[in-house]
Structures are given as structure tokens and as C-alpha cells.
Amino acid sequence: xxxxxxxxxxxxxxxxxxxxxxxxxxxxxxxxxxxxxxxxxxxxxxxxxxxxxxxxxxxxxxxxxxxxxxxxxxxxxxxxxxxxxxxxxxxxxxxxxxxxxxxxxxxxxxxxxxxxxxxxxxxxxxxxxxxxxxxxxxxxxxxxxxxxxxxxxxxxxxxxxxxxxxxxxxxxxxxxxxxxxxxxxxxxxxxxxxxxxxxxxxxxxxxxxxxxxxxxxxxxxxxxxxxxxxxxxxxxxxxxxxxxxxxxxxxxxxxxxxxxxxxxxxxxxxxxxxxxxxxxxxxxxxxxx
Amino acid sequence: xxxxxxxxxxxxxxxxxxxxxxxxxxxxxxxxxxxxxxxxxxxxxxxxxxxxxxxxxxxxxxxxxxxxxxxxxxxxxxxxxxxxxxxxxxxxxxxxxxxxxxxxxxxxxxxxxxxxxxxxxxxxxxxxxxxxxxxxxxxxxxxxxxxxxxxxxxxxxxxxxxxxxxxxxxxxxxxxxxxxxxxxxxxxxxxxxxxxxxxxxxxxxxxxxxxxxxxxxxxxxxxxxxxxxxxxxxxxxxxxxxxxxxxxxxxxxxxxxxxxxxxxxxxxxxxxxxxxxxxxxxxxxxxxx
Numbered sequence: 001x002x003x004x005x006x007x008x009x010x011x012x013x014x015x016x017x018x019x020x021x022x023x024x025x026x027x028x029x030x031x032x033x034x035x036x037x038x039x040x041x042x043x044x045x046x047x048x049x050x051x052x053x054x055x056x057x058x059x060x061x062x063x064x065x066x067x068x069x070x071x072x073x074x075x076x077x078x079x080x081x082x083x084x085x086x087x088x089x090x091x092x093x094x095x096x097x098x099x100x101x102x103x104x105x106x107x108x109x110x111x112x113x114x115x116x117x118x119x120x121x122x123x124x125x126x127x128x129x130x131x132x133x134x135x136x137x138x139x140x141x142x143x144x145x146x147x148x149x150x151x152x153x154x155x156x157x158x159x160x161x162x163x164x165x166x167x168x169x170x171x172x173x174x175x176x177x178x179x180x181x182x183x184x185x186x187x188x189x190x191x192x193x194x195x196x197x198x199x200x201x202x203x204x205x206x207x208x209x210x211x212x213x214x215x216x217x218x219x220x221x222x223x224x225x226x227x228x229x230x231x232x233x234x235x236x237x238x239x240x241x242x243x244x245x246x247x248x249x250x251x252x253x254x255x256x257x258x259x260x261x262x263x264x265x266x267x268x269x270x271x272x273x274x275x276x277x278x279x280x281x282x283x284x285x286x287x288x289x
Numbered sequence: 290x291x292x293x294x295x296x297x298x299x300x301x302x303x304x305x306x307x308x309x310x311x312x313x314x315x316x317x318x319x320x321x322x323x324x325x326x327x328x329x330x331x332x333x334x335x336x337x338x339x340x341x342x343x344x345x346x347x348x349x350x351x352x353x354x355x356x357x358x359x360x361x362x363x364x365x366x367x368x369x370x371x372x373x374x375x376x377x378x379x380x381x382x383x384x385x386x387x388x389x390x391x392x393x394x395x396x397x398x399x400x401x402x403x404x405x406x407x408x409x410x411x412x413x414x415x416x417x418x419x420x421x422x423x424x425x426x427x428x429x430x431x432x433x434x435x436x437x438x439x440x441x442x443x444x445x446x447x448x449x450x451x452x453x454x455x456x457x458x459x460x461x462x463x464x465x466x467x468x469x470x471x472x473x474x475x476x477x478x479x480x481x482x483x484x485x486x487x488x489x490x491x492x493x494x495x496x497x498x499x500x501x502x503x504x505x506x507x508x509x510x511x512x513x514x515x516x517x518x519x520x521x522x523x524x525x526x527x528x529x530x531x532x533x534x535x536x537x538x539x540x541x542x543x544x545x546x547x548x549x550x551x552x553x554x555x556x557x558x559x560x561x562x563x564x565x566x567x568x569x570x571x572x573x574x575x576x577x578x
Binding site for chain 2: 025026027028029030032034035036037038039040052053054080081084085087088089091093094096152156263264265267268271272275276279
């Protein structure tokens with residue numbers, strides 16, 4: 001009986017400690033604005049693809065509302081950041097952009113999907129077959145977005161026609177390649193530190209070839225670079241060259257902006273560049289919309 | 290029977306449609322890095338306070354790790370943004386700052402807690418008793434952070450001694466007021482567009498009074514303003530004045546940085562300013578740490 005009494009006392013005091021702690025600092029899970037993971041079978045890529053979907057918070061007027069869509073490459077790197085920017089910048093007390101849907105596309109085979117040509121040459125022009133084997137699948141990946149992913153998104157969510165493509169590094173050349181080869185797919189393109197060095201500056205040459213002098217292509221384009229090896233880095237030289245090429249073409253309706261971030265690295269730059277890109281794309285968005 | 294057969298057919302085809310859709314696009318909830326809501330009873334403020342807590346992702350070395358803590362005022366505005374920045378910038382492939390704990394403090398009575406003096410004067414110096422009734426409780430609120438919130442956080446989580454305070458607008462003057470009156474509480478202070486106009490520029494005067502010439506106060510301080518009424522806005526004039534005061538004092542060990550964002554509004558500025566503030570505070574953080 002004594003043993004039982006002692007155990008009971010011990011249990012009682014344990015319960016009291018737990019209860020007091022619970023009273024002092026009850027803890028709940030913090031609720032983020034919800035996002036979904038949707039799996040789609042791609043016949044073109046012959047694989048299952050996951051995409052992340054972040055929709056605007058519903059309000060009483062949403063019955064008739066349809067939202068622009070931002071597609072973000074390297075979804076595992078930048079989906080949460082862009083969903084956060086969109087939520088904050090579209091708040092009623094901020095109103096710097098409309099509410100939009102954000103789709104993050106995480107990678108399965110990054111080099112295959114995001115590079116426009118098959119090449120084994122690295123940043124310095126030297127062969128690197130282990131890293132770049134299977135490169136050159138960007139056209140097929142863009143077809144996946146156009147004919148499989150977009151129709152599913154547009155069938156499932158309250159989408160408006162306005163669409164943006166955002167990419168960084170290899171995702172940046174994928175975004176530029178899309179503008180040059182499938183300009184009808186998106187209304188605005190973001191290329192943060194695009195790897196223009198890829199395959200002997202293939203995308204730079206393609207830019208010169210595809211964009212005719214005085215072209216009336218009506219799109220928005222933001223591109224940028226960070227400090228990626230100082231003033232002599234391939235990134236910086238190539239971005240200056242892209243900027244000069246666009247200026248030379250006297251494009252009548254392509255609204256473009258170049259930003260250089262000398263204090264940011266290749267990996268910190270997207271944080272500020274994606275913010276500036278959204279601010280640029282929606283600079284004329286009226287608060288009355 | 291025919292009725293039953295038809296119903297059965299209808300039900301079967303309905304089931305098939307649902308099943309096909311489910312097969313085409315299975316959907317799961319996207320999992321954000323978890324955060325918690327902790328409730329603490331404040332004797333000083335005589336109320337229950339919620340705080341949001343975001344801890345670094347655990348890894349195998351975390352047993353011995355302790356993390357700096359960033360306290361964010363206006364938690365409902367900027368907690369998610371700062372948690373996102375910290376997660377991204379401390380990733381192994383980014384490594385621009387250490388992993389840190391983020392504490393968001395949402396408001397109950399914002400004006401009471403974040404203003405340093407009791408005043409009914411608005412931005413233009415005119416009385417506004419409806420908005421500013423009960424102002425002037427910042428000292429008591431800082432005492433709540435120091436003697437109730439911090440001990441609970443430090444008892445509950447794996448904290449290191451290094452602490453940062455971040456605030457915007459009224460939160461910005463609260464951050465500066467804390468630096469001037471309780472410099473021992475934090476190692477670094479962020480004041481994004483502090484409302485220096487408050488009570489006939491009370492905090493500007495306090496800065497001049499509290500910081501002695503050649504002071505050896507060893508802290509970090511970031512402050513900024515946006516475009517808040519053009520070049521003649523009170524915000525911009527006051528921030529330039531704060532910057533001039535600090536320069537004049539020849540402070541030996543206060544590392545401070547002022548940034549002006551002429552293209553950002555009072556509400557968009559925190560997105561880029563909080564990023565720049567973290568980059569400034571951790572500019573000398575070694576990747577080897």
C-alpha cells in the first residue's frame with residue numbers, strides 16, 4: 001500500500017508539473033497560408049512530376065476573381081520565397097501587386113530540363129561529362145509546361161491569362177530560351193543570373209538571332225547578376241552583353257530591366273532580385289484593379 | 290430495376306471520373322518548415338501574449354548547437370518573411386548567415402507597446418486622441434521582453450547569447466528606444482523607417498542625449514527609409530538627421546548602416562530592408578563558424 005501511495009504521489013506531482021508548464025506556455029502549431037503538392041504524370045517526360053501550388057487567400061469576392069499565375073523553376077529553392085512575397089505584396093495594406101497564384105516546379109533532372117542544348121562543356125569551356133550528361137532537354141520541358149502542366153493548372157484553379165516565368169542560373173537560361181522560342185507562353189519573364197556561359201554562349205547568340213531589329217514583341221523581361229567572380233566574371237560580362245544586345249535592337253514593346261547586385265553572391269541574389277522583378281513587372285499595376 | 294441499373298451506372302461513372310482525376314493529380318498539403326505559437330501570461334502587461342517561434346531545422350549536430358535569436362516586432366506583418374530569409378540564407382548551399390531562431394511578437398495594443406512617450410500628436414504635429422490614446426508604454430513592453438519573454442525563450446529553446454531586435458515604423462522607434470535605454474538587451478538593432486516624427490522627434494533628441502561623443506558602445510545598427518512623401522517627407526529628413534547625428538558622435542564601436550530606398554513605399558520597403566539588414570549584421574560571419 002505504501003508503494004501505491006508513493007507512486008500515486010509521484011504521479012500526482014508529475015501531473016502538476018506538466019499542467020503548470022502547460023498553463024505557463026501553451027503551444028500550438030503556427031498556421032502558414034496553405035499550399036498544395038500536386039502530382040501530374042507527364043507523358044512527354046515519361047515521369048511523375050510534383051508541383052507546388054500556392055493560391056491567394058479566399059475572400060468573399062473570389063467567386064468571380066481569376067488570378068495571374070507565376071511559374072517558378074527550381075521550386076525547392078524559391079517557391080516559398082515567392083509565395084511569401086506575393087502574399088505580402090498583395091495584402092490590402094500593401095497593395096503593390098495583385099493577388100496571384102504561384103506554381104513551384106521542383107527538379108527531377110535539373111540539367112536535362114533547364115539547358116537548351118546538349119553540351120558537356122563547363123563554365124570554363126572544359127568538358128565535364130559527369131555533370132552535364134543528358135543536357136539539352138529544355139525544349140521538351142517547355143512542352144511539358146505548355147501542353148501538360150498549364151492545362152491542368154488552368155482546369156483546376158481560378159487562373160487569369162496573365163502568366164510569368166521565373167528562373168535562376170540554369171533556370172535563368174530556361175526562362176530566356178522560353179521567351180525566344182515560345183514567346184506566346186508567358187507575358188513576363190524573369191532570369192536571375194542566367195548561365196549565359198552555357199555551350200559557348202548559346203543563349204546570347206540565340207537572342208541576337210531571334211530578336212529582330214525593331215521587333216514589336218510585347219513582353220516584360222527582368223534579368224540580373226550578382227558578384228560571381230568580380231567585374232571579370234563570365235556572368236557579369238555576359239549580362240552586360242545581353243543588355244547591350246537588347247538596347248541595340250531598338251525593341252519597341254519589350255519592357256526590360258537589368259539589375260546588377262555587386263554585394264550579393266550567386267545564391268543570395270535571388271532573394272532581392274525576385275523582389276525587384278515583381279516590383280518591376282507590376283510597376284504600372286493600378287491599386288484600383 | 291431499370292431505375293436501379295441506371296443509378297448504378299451513374300454512380301459507377303461518377304466514381305470513375307473521381308478516380309481518374311485522383312490518378313491524374315493526387316494532391317497533398319505542402320509542408321512548411323514548422324513554427325509554433327506560444328502563449329505566455331505577462332504579469333507586467335497584465336495580459337496573455339502570443340509569440341511565434343521558428344527554430345532552425347534539426348540536424349545530427351544540433352545536440353550541442355545553440356542559436357542566436359532574432360526578435361521581430363509587428364509579428365503578424367513580418368515574422369513569416371524573416372523566418373523565410375533566415376531559412377534560405379542559412380542553407381548549406383547559401384551560407385550567408387548562421388541558423389538562428391526567429392521570434393515574432395504580434396501586437397495586442399500596438400500604439401501602447403511601441404511608442405516611447407505618451408503623446409496625442411500625429412505625423413503633422415496635430416492632436417489625434419482617437420489614434421494615440423494610451424501611447425507611451427514602450428518601457429513596460431521592453432521590460433516584458435527582458436524579464437518575461439526572454440527568460441521563457443531561453444529556458445525552452447537552444448539559444449545562444451547573441452540577440453537581434455527588428456522593428457518597422459512604430460516598431461522602428463521601439464528598436465531605437467531599446468538601443469538607447471537598454472543597450473544590454475540586444476547585440477544588433479534594426480529600425481526600418483522608424484517613426485522619428487513621434488512626439489516632436491523625441492527619439493532623435495534622445496539619440497543626441499544618450500550617445501556621448503566617442504562612445505564605445507559596441508553594437509550593430511541598421512536603419513532605413515523608403516519613399517514616404519518624396520524628398521521632403523518627414524521620414525527622409527529625420528533619417529538623414531539621425532545619420533548625421535551618429536556621424537557627428539564619432540562612435541568608436543557602433544557599426545551602423547543607413548539605406549534609403551527611393552522606389553519603395555512605407556509598406557514594401559521592409560521586404561528589401563530586412564534582407565539588407567541581415568546581410569549587414571552577418572557581413573563578417575565566417576562560413577567556417
